[in-house]
Amino acid sequence: MKTYGGFLISKIHQLGGRELERILKENGVHEFNGPQGKILYVLWENKDITISEISKLTSLANTTLTSMLDRMESQGLIIRTQNKLNRRQIIISTTKKAEELKGIFDKISEQVNKTYYAGFSDDEITVFENMLRRIIQNLE
Structure with missing residues (x-):
């Protein structure tokens, strides 16, 4: 049986990212972009966590994450403190500015x-x- 799951999920990811960017722009949100929103979401849900924990929860590579966190x-939007x-x-923690954006993100x-x-x-x-979730478990 020929399957298309991976292709379809990839297409959903691409189209979903475009839709999110459109809605952010439509709502006048310029403080963060879609990928940064993903990181903020993880921080809002988990509070003060390490870069490794963010990487695991977002599936972003540490190198990618580091440059994104530098920008943020x-x-x-975020602050870094030594454990x-x-x-x-x-x-990594959110700032007051980022906390104030949670409502619009929701x-x-x-x-x-x-x-x-x-x-x-x-x-x-x-x-x-x-x-x-089962697919994610299979891949992990």
Whole structure:
């Protein structure tokens, strides 16, 4: 059987990224872009965490993440502090500016989800997301 799952997921990722950028622009959000929003989301959900933890949760490579965090720090969205228990670790935290953006991010995420799931029942969404989780587990 010929399958298209990987191709379709890649296409969804690409189209979803474009849709997110469009909605950010439409809502006048210039403080962060889509990929930075992914990092902010992880930080809002997990608070003060290390770069390695962000990398694991976002699936972004440490090298990619480091340059993105540099940009986000210069934009005043995150701060880096040394872990008091382990001086080799740097803890990443959101700033007050980033915390103030969480409400608009949640609103935009809701808009994106409405587009993603238009025409789907709640049961279909649950089944679909469970299947995606299984794929992620297979890949990890």
